[in-house]
Amino acid sequence: MTYSHKKIELKWQNHWNDNKIFAASDKSDKPKYYILDMFPYPSGSGLHVGHPLGYIATDIIARYKRHEGLNVLHPMGWDAFGLPAEQYAIKTGTHPSITTKENIENFRRQIKMLGFSYDWDREINTTDPEYVKWTQWIFLQLYNKGLAYESEVPVNWCPELKAVLANEEVVNGKSDIGGHPVYRVPMRQWMLKITKYADSLLDGLDDLDWPNSIKELQRNWIGRSEGANVNFKLPLLNESLTVFTTRPDTLFGATYMVIAPEHPLVEKLVSNEQKSAVKEYSEEASKKSDLDRTELNKQKTGVFIGEYAVNPVNNKKIPIWISDYVIMSYGTGAIMAVPGQDQRDYDFAKKFDLPIVRTVDTPENFEGEAYTGNGPAINSGFLDGLYIDEAKNKIIDWLEIEEKGKRTVHFKLRDWLFSRQRYWGEPIPIIHIQNKIKPLDEDELPLLLPEVEKYEPAGTGESPLANIKNWVEVNDSNGNIIGLRETNTMPQWAGSCWYFLRYIDPKNSLKPWSNDKEKYWMPVDLYVGGAEHAVLHLLYSRFWHHVLYDLGHVTYKEPFKKLFNQGMILGEDGTKMSKSKGNVINPDETVDMYGADSMRLYEMFMGPLDKAKPWNTKGLQGCSRFINKLWNIIIDSNGLLSHKVSIIEADKETLKLLHQMIKRVTKNLDQLHFNTCVSEFMVFTNHLHSLKHININCLKSFIVLINPFVPHLAEELWNSLGQTNELSFVKWPIVDNKYLISDEISIAIQINGKRRSEILIPINISKEEVLIRVKSNKIIIPYLLDVTIIKEIYIEGRIVNIVVK
RNA sequence: GCCGGAGUGGCGGAAUUGGUAGACGCGCGCGACUCAAACUCGCGUAUCGAAAGAUGUGGGGGUUCGAGUCCCCCCUCCGGCACCA
Numbered sequence: 028m029t030y031s032h033k034k035i036e037l038k039w040q041n042h043w044n045d046n047k048i049f050a051a052s053d054k055s056d057k058p059k060y061y062i063l064d065m066f067p068y069p070s071g072s073g074l075h076v077g078h079p080l081g082y083i084a085t086d087i088i089a090r091y092k093r094h095e096g097l098n099v100l101h102p103m104g105w106d107a108f109g110l111p112a113e114q115y116a117i118k119t120g121t122h123p124s125i126t127t128k129e130n131i132e133n134f135r136r137q138i139k140m141l142g143f144s145y146d147w148d149r150e151i152n153t154t155d156p157e158y159v160k161w162t163q164w165i166f167l168q169l170y171n172k173g174l175a176y177e178s179e180v181p182v183n184w185c186p187e188l189k190a191v192l193a194n195e196e197v198v199n200g201k202s203d204i205g206g207h208p209v210y211r212v213p214m215r216q217w218m219l220k221i222t223k224y225a226d227s228l229l230d231g232l233d234d235l236d237w238p239n240s241i242k243e244l245q246r247n248w249i250g251r252s253e254g255a256n257v258n259f260k261l262p263l264l265n266e267s268l269t270v271f272t273t274r275p276d277t278l279f280g281a282t283y284m285v286i287a288p289e290h291p292l293v294e295k296l297v298s299n300e301q302k303s304a305v306k307e308y309s310e311e312a313s314k315k316s317d318l319d320r321t322e323l324n325k326q327k328t329g330v331f332i333g334e335y336a337v338n339p340v341n342n343k344k345i346p347i348w349i350s351d352y353v354i355m356s357y358g359t360g361a362i363m364a365v366p367g368q369d370q371r372d373y374d375f376a377k378k379f380d381l382p383i384v385r386t387v388d389t390p391e392n393f394e395g396e397a398y399t400g401n402g403p404a405i406n407s408g409f410l411d412g413l414y415i416d417e418a419k420n421k422i423i424d425w426l427e428i429e430e431k432g433k434r435t436v437h438f439k440l441r442d443w444l445f446s447r448q449r450y451w452g453e454p455i456p457i458i459h460i461q462n463k464i465k466p467l468d469e470d471e472l473p474l475l476l477p478e479v480e481k482y483e484p485a486g487t488g489e490s491p492l493a494n495i496k497n498w499v500e501v502n503d504s505n506g507n508i509i510g511l512r513e514t515n516t517m518p519q520w521a522g523s524c525w526y527f528l529r530y531i532d533p534k535n536s537l538k539p540w541s542n543d544k545e546k547y548w549m550p551v552d553l554y555v556g557g558a559e560h561a562v563l564h565l566l567y568s569r570f571w572h573h574v575l576y577d578l579g580h581v582t583y584k585e586p587f588k589k590l591f592n593q594g595m596i597l598g599e600d601g602t603k604m605s606k607s608k609g610n611v612i613n614p615d616e617t618v619d620m621y622g623a624d625s626m627r628l629y630e631m632f633m634g635p636l637d638k639a640k641p642w643n644t645k646g647l648q649g650c651s652r653f654i655n656k657l658w659n660i661i662i663d664s665n666g667l668l669s670h671k672v673s674i675i676e677a678d679k680e681t682l683k684l685l686h687q688m689i690k691r692v693t694k695n696l697d698q699l700h701f702n703t704c705v706s707e708f709m710v711f712t713n714h715l716h717s718l719k720h721i722n723i724n725c726l727k728s729f730i731v732l733i734n735p736f737v738p739h740l741a742e743e744l745w746n747s748l749g750q751t752n753e754l755s756f757v758k759w760p761i762v763d764n765k766y767l768i769s770d771e772i773s774i775a776i777q778i779n780g781k782r783r784s785e786i787l788i789p790i791n792i793s794k795e796e797v798l799i800r801v802k803s804n805k806i807i808i809p810y811l812l813d814v815t816i817i818k819e820i821y822i823e824g825r826i827v828n829i830v831v832k
Numbered sequence: 833g834c835c836g837g838a839g840u841g842g843c844g845g846a847a848u849u850g851g852u853a854g855a856c857g858c859g860c861g862c863g864a865c866u867c868a869a870a871c872u873c874g875c876g877u878a879u880c881g882a883a884a885g886a887u888g889u890g891g892g893g894g895u896u897c898g899a900g901u902c903c904c905c906c907c908u909c910c911g912g913c914a915c916c917a
Contacts, residue, residue, distance in 0.1 A: 775852035
């Protein structure tokens, strides 16, 4: 009888659902296993087949861990604040909460149809008032610890989106979403002091079981660099110009200085003759978007400001220039230029004919311009002869003694711009009372969004909330206005910064989570999601978690012990799936036609989880064939258990293959190598197909092995065998090595490393005996005539290599 | 430019971590079933060659009895960062 995926899949999904098979117990003697998916933003277009790839993988591991006897927490929820719902609201007037609700329902339906073993009682939604309450509560913890502050900062203003974007949301001077131009405009914003945690975030990476690439990405993003701040006296002003340098050893070669056009000292230092030139240049620079600044990086530009600074090591007066190759937001916004040792400075010096002094001796054959390699110091007074590291230490010591500078560490990481001028986000729980800031009390939370008529932000860049007078104005009991609410909302990252903590105690109305439960479930044992969140979500949530750790709200510093990034599923044409290309594969159709199990199996079979790979419907059909084949081996044409299945003992070969499969599948699952597990199932199924009798115990073990991958099929087969115990908790089969050993083994014979033949030998015979057999092998004999044997190598059970001359 | 990763049949990909390269699936070819097709089943399928054999894991060198795997140089592709001082 053909396998009816529709009927069978629905049947078992109902069984799991109705009996709450996958509810995680907060009180259990079993060891815990917390396996987490990056929860989705429920978009209007629903899932395509690439989205659930990671969910399939985690579901397989979740089910596998249950078979291994662990108490598994495997939750799902919705990251439901976000721009698309708001854009839609602007266009149609539909409240984002309505769109969001519809989208969530569609996503939930799609995810459920794949038969995942989530504990749906723990489902969360970041827009839920109960959830918003605790997101705001965490914000207040940050605020009270001095990690949230207001600042007038040049922000990335995108007129098209009418929103201010975080640096991370701007790519090459354009908005990450939509690709619209972005400009620098000063605006009052809320910032989070993530820079205070730079070292903590950097150090925490070391012990994490994360892909190396992601750790490196985060390290680069944090961008720690060691060096010194050096003070250059300004004769004009009786103050100093401080620069940050990682090469204080080259100080004798600093022949000029460059400061950012926005640097506050520009105005004080500029000479009368240069005033107009400097002003013109500064204005040009401020108009440039980040895109322009990077595009123009080929030619150096700049203007002399007409004033000098004094090099602290030799008291020489050196000119100060402004140039946009120095940016205000890194270091001190000023550099000492060492053209002999820095290519950028070299280019600038050449262009404007400034002096170049080498301070590191170049190798004999050196032909380049600036020399950045190591070598003994020259032209550097008391540093001469020292190599870079020694020279650095010596000069820093000298600077510190002379009080002309000090050892300093700088980070690329900047504070996190945390406010958005948007409606559909968590309101920031702050009241402004006459230039003072008053955070809400905990019992005033959640501060919910008011109803608005227009979702369009005010043209000034203020959030639409600014127009809702009776929400913005906070009155006392007499109706007097005592303050104004903050109208900025939080960015979408806020909700995802801590959702994994809420899953462990999703219904707690007194606290965001109970400490006992947090201690039991955290940290997340395995976190699977796309690599696109490498620096944003993963850095932000680590930051919040570090803060919560310092405040004593969580037990472990790092939230995600092991991280894995699934790759992308490309369209059949090998390019990224997109509506515009028309190569999107819809999971609804796929599941309807082939069933959830086929789709699960195929996505795992396609290739390594972390690689990008193209979809191929033929490949999916192959997996569907496999499921039918296995079904037809076990179930006869009347829909009954095949007469082949019996208690007749399995032959040696079958037992060997079975245990080999158990061994390999277990190992491969531990390494998240799902594709090779599927191969193993196919090999074993091909073997079953050739058998006259199938031992029921072997079959039972096999069904447990395939259950994580194709749970509906497995449940139905399990049921067909007359099993009444809950398959999901049946013990994972154990390898018995005695079945893996056969009496005979095939080994290869090489002559001079070239494979010439192979022979079957009894296991455990000596090297001498093997060689006797090898040398009497018909194919080998001719190779040994008229030659001298130099060496005979025997690797037990693998290979014989005879080296001849 | 810098950081990270990858290059294996017609395609997706395996390879016990230095030991028989190409498992498994797709595709393709031949055959069986069928009036026919689909499904299903059987056999075959790295390349060249009639065969013996030779060649073969991006290219070039090296270490080794033996290299897809280790070392050096180079090329290509993907991801990230990019005047970060």
